[in-house]
Amino acid sequence: MSTKVVGAVRKAFPDEVIGDHAERGDHTVIVKPGRLVEIVRFLHDDPETDMSHFCDLTVVDWPGRESRFEVVIHLHSLAAGHRIRVKTSVPAQSPVVPSITAVYRGADWFEREAFDLYGVRFEGHPDLRRILLWEGFEGHPLRKDYPKQQRQCPVPLLEDRPGQPPPFPERP
């Protein structure tokens, strides 16, 4: 059934669709970022595809590729029961993708998380700020070039001298 969905998208946006593949039962369509909102709105409104249920939105970081950040959106149709994966990728210099909160209200928090952990900006998003990390955090930790143990603790640590237990204040 999903091949029908990919076919419908290809027919509606012939120049937008870069590629599509079906792998292990999941149907994917790769599009240019420019008209992403219209494609998603088409998938939502078209009775044939009828993607009524917003499933997931995330980003995959491919440092080797020219267009580094790949935004992956999973949509799901309750009535027909099929799923589609819409992928679009943006370069590292201008990681900006149009926000689909106008079509799906739930994408709001998923986009804030993608911005928080990967640094991909979603233009048109009502309130794009960090959701999982605190405001003072510098950098986007899930990028492949962010070292895993680079910590930024917002509160001063008791200076723990090596081998010594942390200093206790005067016990009552």
Added chain:
Amino acid sequence: MAVGKSPPAGGSLLVTKVEEAIAWARKFSLFQYPFVTACCAMEFMSAMGPMYDLARFGAEAPRWSPRQADLIWVVGTVTNRQAPILRRIYNQMTEPKWVIAFGTCASVGGFYDNYATLQGIDKIIPVDVYIPGCPPRPEQVLDGLMLLMDRIAREKSSRMRALKELA
């Protein structure tokens, strides 16, 4: 007096000195502030629940304001975002106060050794008892509480010490 433990040094159950009476009173009426965040909450509920009852040790009454609590259970992972909140609540607790680090994540950060997690709450607040385990079994939790109660029994209350120095 915990079962199977030797009586505290220099004193039968009928304590004579006022200080040991205070320590004995504090030991058996710990009002707890459950600073619960992560998966250890499941075992904390079991420890508080009817099967491994924490009420037998007098430490069952949860107090949700640091003013009225004298024991803070830090249960589960404390992330870097949660650290200032834990530190603020610890500072707002009134003396005498004790801290129990419940589980490996609270004690040393557990296997979340990355940018997001505080590697052990003793980096920001002094801890009295560390309970290992991910999550620790309720029996371990009760044993940790008994360790704390022994420690309280041996502590001298500074008030009495101050009075002694004055006299």
Added chain:
Amino acid sequence: MNEFAGYLSIFVAILVAVGMAVVLWAASHFLGPKHRTREKLIPYECGNDTEGTYDIRLPIRFFLVAILFLLFDVALAVLYPWVVQYRRMGWEGLLYALPILGVMGLGLFYAIRKGALQWQ
């Protein structure tokens, strides 16, 4: 001296009440350690800094509910002697209690009709 005998029990009751209050206060004041730090004196808000000022104008509803409670509480205080001895006082006691209960009932009915307890 014997005419005071009756009042002795009342006197002892008052003494015990005041005594216990003083003993408890003194114990916690003298035995409890006092470390007044800045963080202990700011209000507790689940570990965050408080935002906004404290002297804001609260809605009038709070005041209404407080006043109603005060009114009915004081009116009830009058009924305590009757409530304790209503069996021995029999119908005559009831005759004394009914006007008070009636006035309070009327007041409550008026308050509910007027919507004083409705929050919206």
Added chain:
Amino acid sequence: MEKYEEKDLLLGSEPMKLNMGPSHPSTHGTVRVVLQLDGEIVRSSDAQVGFLHRGFEKECESSTWNQVFPYVDRLNYASPLLNEIGYALAVEKLVGVDVTPRCKVLRVILGEMARIADHLVCLAAMSMELGAFTPFLYLVKTRDWIYLVFERVTGQRVMHSFMRIGGMKCDAPDGFKEEVLALLPRIEVTIRDVEALLVKNRIFIDRTVNVGCMTAERALGYGWTGPCLRSTGVDYDVRKAEPYLCYGDVRFDVPVGTNGDNYDRFQVRCEEMRQSMRIIRQAFDMLPPGPVQLDLPDVSFPDKQDVYTSIEGTIRHFMLVMEGGRVPAGEVYSATEAANGELGFYIVSTGGGSPYKMRVRPPCFANIAALSEMIDGGFIADVVPTFGSINMIGGECDR
């Protein structure tokens, strides 16, 4: 004297900003709700999550395929087995392999018991936050019985790490069937008692009926799944929509609410526990004999006898532990029905020993996104049951 309107009589009042912070009894420790209050009424609210963000994805990217299981356990820590089954199915879909029939049925049985345990925790927390402490004790005691069975099967009460890619660590011990079948009626008694205490209780009804209402199409827009979505009337359940394991062969029905308020979410979870028990009984009837673990050379561990007796077993074990085996390159999205809703795993593999990208689609992250919309306009006391009925679990929401 002209008639004053009711509105003019009330003196204006300024909104009060209040933090229902992370360390609050009703926010389960990890959500901070910043409320703008007009007296008792919530004018606007901002739910902030992320206080339990422990870097799950970063940890998974630096650990091998089998080392991810303990991390996956700690996502929805109220029902760890359901996360493990979801992750195992995702990797098996990536490897392109199907598990043995006995393992399928055992996974369904253990999964449904974990679902019951999760609903017990949710109902316990929700009723305690409404002041009913007795149901909390009944439900926690019942959950401890389930933990005893889990401990006998998997060796650990809560964090089992019992599933493997291509099967399970070991078979269930003998006497497992009789023990579980003996346990189910006792759980039924507890659910009946708790329902008797709460469902017709005047206070409970006042606090939950028509509180935190959600309509079906707004819920779909938010990406709601699980008991919360079913309470609004949409009967979407991944076990029915895309049957996996042996859910296609067991008969069970999907409880559905009507007006999507806290009361319906409570009722849907109670009814779901009964359906889970029904599934367990049918699953035990069709439990086939046979092995539980497939022998996949690239991914699954050999038997201990082979490891200690034959050199190939030792080498294979060593390579799997050190390099993590080889999972074919590709990407896959696999969804299973966890306790809070559709738990999706989007895994990208570049053929190496560890996953390149391990994305978890957390059901309660989408559910809690609608919290501020549900509590605006209500009383501050309504935030507590609404938050409790969504059953947001910190580990799964913040990962």
